[in-house]
Amino acid sequence: MQGQNRKDEGLQHDGLGIMIRSNENPYLSADIQIKKLQPRRLTSYFIVLIESGSITYNLDLQDINLTDGHLLFAMPNQIFTPPDKTDDLKYFKLLFDENTLALLPQQFSFLVNPLNDQTIVLDSAAKDRVIKVFGILNQIIHLDKYDVDTEVILAYLNSLLSELNSAYFKNKEPLNILNINLSKFIEFKLVVETHLTEQPSINAIAEKLALSTNSLYRIVKEYSGSSPKDYFISRLMAEAQRKLRYSNTSIKELAYELGFNDPDYFSRLFKKSTGKSASDFLPRQDLSGK
Template sequence: MQELAGIINRMKHHPRLELTVNENCQVAVPPDILEKLLQPHKLSFYYFVFLEEGSETYKIDLQDITIAGSQLIFGLPNQIFCNPTQVHHYPNYKVGFDESTLALLPNSFPFLLNPLNTNTITFDPEAKERVKSVFSNLFQLLHTKGKPPKTEIVLAHLNTLLTEFNSAYFEQSNQVIVANPKLNKYIAFKLAVETHLTEQHDVHSIAEKLNMTTSSLYGVVKEFAGVSPKEWMTNRLMLEAQRKLQYSNFSVKELAYELGFNDPDYFSRLFKKYTGKSISTYLAEHHD
């Protein structure tokens, strides 16, 4: 398992931005980086692949995800990601950037919290053409010889691109975030948990932070995630445990404390209940 902290800096295509944009693999990736990207690796940046035609299968957090033409797949920081290894690649655009670049954009993008628990976006024909056009313009901006483009122009294109992604993400599930206060609350719940993931929140304290009752929070999380808030938080911690085991050699005790559990034995039982495997068995199967 590869942990690629800082790799976006080596691949960046602008002197002032941690940003990489590629069109049909025209810009070669250094061989040592490419070798790592073709293996499962922990993302340290946001990564998007837009496929014009054909189909390709990626792996995110140990799950195979196939996208076809007019679809996009995205990986988020800390997710375990693996690119397809086939020799032939279909026409595509790729963009990657880190938190520092995202912080420079004027808009916020709720889809980056993945509230609908899907790492794919499907575009209608009109949106597909707009996304392709913005991608193409951004690629040309960054890769035309001469003086580097102004930072604000590059950021304007990136902001437009993410706005298209955000809109299509919610439209594909018929969720309009502006007009859906329940969805806004669910996103706020996810953000509250993610911001302090290892603090072992209790449902009551999170409900208070969100100005909700525990029963109303339960209803919102159950509607969008299919589980209770407590189950959602436990599932999220177990996913984080699996991620950490992919690229680290923690002992059971170290991993338990790392994730905020005071009782390693309880953590071990919880992990086995969630995955169906003991930590030692999981490590033996997934470490290469």
């Protein structure tokens, strides 16, 4: 499945799962362009930088407006709907998979969105630096092709993500991205994503993170504004909305997929959490791209 996902996204360069697109290297065929404009569940990390112009993307059912110097990043499993490109738009798009990320010498906290903001506004100096790195990656992958070692590509990708990581946390609290509370919140988000359908108890999550339940509550409240339980439920309901809107799963089947033993309880919780019944998210769209 992973190999197929890499093929579907076009993520392939000398063994690396990476792809870059720009005004100079858009999607080539009309069929691919149409497919890429359909709502789809991302199988890789996605980054788009707007060099000039403006455009609106839709991420997890939310519209996100981007203009000069704005950057949007998205994570695997998010539902992503790109818009039609406008004529005056200058941009860079980058996709890379988990395997490529694992080859880098450091971790990048911003990729799990600990501050709940998936856009980065670059100042003029940072924008210029980021555009240069995007341009180099674009040249390596599309022009130099296989004449450049994998290590060189990884070095520039590492440089780009380092720049974005710094910009993400700039002028935001906490200033120290190695703050232990922030690190624990990032770990909490990763546990939620990894074990979502298992629905572990908050006590079990706290124990896994070597925290008391009170400490976990305080940390999650600080960075998300909600309790661990409410955060987990909100994430479950977001996943439910994705599946209801973009797959052919029935409400009953979905309840079991998300770890609920009682579909009726799931339906009640969904209505309480979203204000709408699960059936309100029909009709669904096909994300298969076939």
